[in-house]
Amino acid sequence: MTMSRGEAYGTWFCADPADGPERTAERVLPLVFDLARPSSVVDLGCGTGVWLAVARRLGAETVLGIDGEPAAGAGAGAGLCIPPDCYLQRDLGHLVRLEGRRFDLALCLGVAEHLAPVRADSLVADLCALSGLVLFAAAVPGQPGGEHRNGQWPPYWRDRFQRRGYTLVDCLRTRLWDDPEIEPWCAQNAYLYASAERLAGDPRLREAAAETGRMPLTAVHPGLAALPSRAFAPPVPAPPEQRAAPARFLPTASATRRPTGPGSG
Template sequence: MEKSVAEHYGAQFFKEQSGGSFESASVIVPLVLRLFKVNSVVDVGCGVGAWLHEFATNGVSDYLGIDGDYVPRDQLRIPSERFRSMDLRSITDIGRKFDLACSLEVAEHLPESSANEFVSALVAAAPIVLFSAAVKGQGGRNHLNEQWPSYWAERFSGHGYSAFDCVRPQIYDDSRIRPWYRQNLLVFCRGDRCPEGYSSLTSPFDLDRVLPDYFEYKLQEVTEGKSAAIAARHLLGNLGVLARAARRRSGL
């Protein structure tokens, strides 16, 4: 039987997720604020509000977090009145404009049929979008639509938004930041809000490249997984030997 959305994203999920988000946000948010003039922020798929908490700490007082009704309110790190419950699978009009929209490691949790509508909602909300979504093979809880960044860049381009790699070069080897942010984080901008001194990315070669730290992180994950599987096979084999010896001793 298929799990409900609430079962996938319960209190334990957000408890596990928030620690890495807080530490990553503490480094990335000040960089974003140095690149762009931001007085208002909406975080679509905000979880318990780790990123918005960091924007508020850095002086942004106008902000809103949007996520599903399954987010545990007692874990929110933003005032409850700054949180709005919406179904991210069919989000349309957020209701107002912001200087910056964030969506960080969220889009992969939505079905592919929601991808175009989700991007449309983000660009309708702000001229600048800080965006990160799981690449193919990244893995994670209930990942339904892992895609390379060029997939998302094509959808933003349809709205006249260009991709800029203005954050990753500053964080790619910073171990305080979770590997998936260092690998996936891009900024999509409307033409009049592009970051000074940066050229837009258009080719899959530039958009989809894999950073060394992320590659090593996934390689270690695979290696550890294989080691665990080998250990399990040895354990099962040893249990089989013990069971056969016990049968022999009992005369069975």
């Protein structure tokens, strides 16, 4: 049996769209749309399609959600937030390739940690095959949630995207961190990854990429610390030249922002 993201998280992810997932999508996606202006969006691990429904309201003309078996109660399209013909059932534990189809933006949010470690490289390959721009979020070790099989710190995923020529664009977290409407897992873990071709053709995206480094990749959101969880595990040791900063809790993102304006250097 395949497991969808909705099954792994239960009612947390497949809740009424008025709850947290939609509120979070409504705060995050406008930032991405303002930057990238995508007309087509694919969501690998879409759950009920909440994020894609928001993408459609923001102007995406084409959306496609891909996930495993529908969550309990979803049936054959019932309970989806997108039209059934915009939903494709696939086992996310195996390669997901759509020959000849590319999208302006790919989403993969809260999915990677539920898949076996052996799937990590091919998951990144799937996403890179789908789009030159990926909005990606994955749980870190010890983060609250069900059925986590491969919780990893962001450098683990960054390195896999880099091997395929994608650059981490960390322009979202400083804008999301202090927003109480955004679920802390997203404020902590949301990154963009852009292909070299996409960066070369988009000055605004290159400008956003220049923001990378304003926050440590291993920062833990205090909102997650308040939830029942195993203790957050430290990052897996890496060679000195690749070693990330230790995990830390940051009370606010503003404390880590570089000054802007005249005299900021």
